[in-house]
Amino acid sequence: MQTIKDQPVTHYPPRVIQFGEGNFMRGFFNWQLAQMNKQGLFQGSAIVVQPIEHGLKNLLDQQDDRYTVILEGLVNGTPVQTSEIISTIHAVINPYQQWQEFLALAENAHLDIIVSNTTEAGIRFDPTDTLTDTPPSSFPAKLTALLYRRFQLEKPGFTIIPCELIDRNGEKLKQAVLDYAQLWSLPVAFTQWLDTNNQFCCSLVDRIVPGYPRETAADYEEMLGYHDQLMVTAEPFMLWVIEGSEIEEKLPLQAAGLNVIVTDDMTPYREQKVHLLNGPHTAIVSLGRLAGLETVEDVMNDPDFVVYLDGLFQKELIPMLDLPEAQLMDYAEEIKERFKNPYVHHQLQSIALNSVSKFTARLLPICTRFYQKKQQLPLRITASLAALLYRYLTCPFEDDALVTEIFTQAKQMSSTEQIDFLLGNQELWQKDLRFLSRDIHVMFQILSQEGPRALLHYVEQYEAVSAL
Numbered sequence: 362m363q364t365i366k367d368q369p370v371t372h373y374p375p376r377v378i379q380f381g382e383g384n385f386m387r388g389f390f391n392w393q394l395a396q397m398n399k400q401g402l403f404q405g406s407a408i409v410v411q412p413i414e415h416g417l418k419n420l421l422d423q424q425d426d427r428y429t430v431i432l433e434g435l436v437n438g439t440p441v442q443t444s445e446i447i448s449t450i451h452a453v454i455n456p457y458q459q460w461q462e463f464l465a466l467a468e469n470a471h472l473d474i475i476v477s478n479t480t481e482a483g484i485r486f487d488p489t490d491t492l493t494d495t496p497p498s499s500f501p502a503k504l505t506a507l508l509y510r511r512f513q514l515e516k517p518g519f520t521i522i523p524c525e526l527i528d529r530n531g532e533k534l535k536q537a538v539l540d541y542a543q544l545w546s547l548p549v550a551f552t553q554w555l556d557t558n559n560q561f562c563c564s565l566v567d568r569i570v571p572g573y574p575r576e577t578a579a580d581y582e583e584m585l586g587y588h589d590q591l592m593v594t595a596e597p598f599m600l601w602v603i604e605g606s607e608i609e610e611k612l613p614l615q616a617a618g619l620n621v622i623v624t625d626d627m628t629p630y631r632e633q634k635v636h637l638l639n640g641p642h643t644a645i646v647s648l649g650r651l652a653g654l655e656t657v658e659d660v661m662n663d664p665d666f667v668v669y670l671d672g673l674f675q676k677e678l679i680p681m682l683d684l685p686e687a688q689l690m691d692y693a694e695e696i697k698e699r700f701k702n703p704y705v706h707h708q709l710q711s712i713a714l715n716s717v718s719k720f721t722a723r724l725l726p727i728c729t730r731f732y733q734k735k736q737q738l739p740l741r742i743t744a745s746l747a748a749l750l751y752r753y754l755t756c757p758f759e760d761d762a763l764v765t766e767i768f769t770q771a772k773q774m775s776s777t778e779q780i781d782f783l784l785g786n787q788e789l790w791q792k793d794l795r796f797l798s799r800d801i802h803v804m805f806q807i808l809s810q811e812g813p814r815a816l817l818h819y820v821e822q823y824e825a826v827s828a829l
Contacts, residue, residue, distance in 0.1 A: 364587055366425050375405065377408070380477035381483075385566075389601075394406065395448070411457075416455065428591035428593060429446055429591075430595060433702075434699065444585060464506065473518075476524060484527060502541055504534070518557075520607075534561060539552060564601065567634055571594050572593055601622070602622045603621065604626065640723040640724050640727065641700075642712050642719075644673055644741065645657070650713060655709060656707055657709065660700070673742070675690075715764075716749050717764045728746075741820055743797060748813060751809070
């Protein structure tokens with residue numbers, strides 16, 4: 362069988378510095394570069410910086426920095442599957458072995474865009490990093506060293522667009538750079554240059570990228586006709602919201618027909634994604650696992666959960682968001698189609714990781730808003746919290762050390778004490794949730810005696826009676 366190196370590709374000069382070479386960036390950003398290049402709108406590639414010491418540089422080098430993106434999913438209810446060789450990685454630098462080559466990137470004025478995805482934990486300030494480290498450990502420290510070298514060379518600044526999944530990621534990255542500038546006693550002129558010659562953009566990314574299809578890789582290679590050890594599977598849907606100015610002049614993403622929104626305020630779009638995409642994921646995971654379901658697709662094929670999700674979207678989530686209802690309804694239908702994707706096999710167990718912080722970020726704001734506005738509880742969100750507590754108290758779970766310690770304490774108490782102790786623990790939720798106690802106690806009893814499906818039926822019946 363041929364290899365991907367035997368396939369013809371077009372090479373493009375480097376125009377972007379990209380921190381991160383993982384599945385998401387290759388299936389999201391590098392794929393977008395390819396779409397612009399095909400239309401003659403960009404004609405550029407990325408020099409990729411491997412953010413950790415042991416990454417994919419060697420594998421990418423073996424394949425001349427090319428790989429296949431396979432898009433598969435439902436579009437308007439119809440299954441689609443496409444494949445495309447992506448050649449928008451110009452080279453990969455491992456700064457742990459090539460620190461001087463990394464710093465030399467500052468010399469190329471044609472490199473004026475920086476994108477990153479170094480995981481949610483990547484944007485962090487490590488006070489032990491120094492300017493003389495080769496390299497410093499954190500991504501912001503590496504970036505600060507590069508920016509300082511650029512400043513010293515009197516070159517133009519950068520448009521910097523982080524894709525890490527944290528709120529206000531651009532602002533937090535800039536703050537980390539400023540913290541390093543202060544820690545390292547860099548000149549005031551440098552911090553002024555950061556403000557006047559660089560743009561740190563907050564952004565929001567959305568695409569499910571399962572990555573390398575380990576179980577079916579041989580089938581894909583037979584279909585493609587060549588060997589590719591770095592192929593990436595992804596859903597057709599993608600969204601990129603960027604908060605900034607003059608983005609389209611540098612990256613003509615919208616001109617290429619990509620689902621990219623450039624705005625001066627991304628807050629409504631973040632709320633839409635966090636509460637309408639991530640929120641339902643969190644809502645179904647504990648209920649679904651307790652009901653014996655394995656994947657999101659299983660949930661979407663289950664009549665009880667379809668009714669639950671429809672009510673969650675229409676009666677609890679959408680009414681609490683400040684965007685046009687028609688837009689939110691369309692987005693909700695789009696999400697349901699994505700959840701039904703027969704190719705993704707999105708495991709509930711993987712979504713279940715760190716459920717407490719996910720509930721706090723994705724569903725608790727809606728729950729609080731709903732209660733304040735209507736003086737009643739959103740029953741489906743409350744049921745998801747009851748299921749989360751029940752699962753953590755009765756089943757193995759994965760969460761951070763503090764959450765694990767708190768639930769370990771709760772397990773030593775009676776069932777009545779457990780619920781009030783957990784709901785009142787502000788280290789878990791950043792607020793006191795004991796206003797939920799009465800309903801959670803009832804739901805907990807249903808879960809323990811009759812199971813999760815009985816709880817779903819209870820929610821629908823209670824709401825129907827209340828509406829009379």
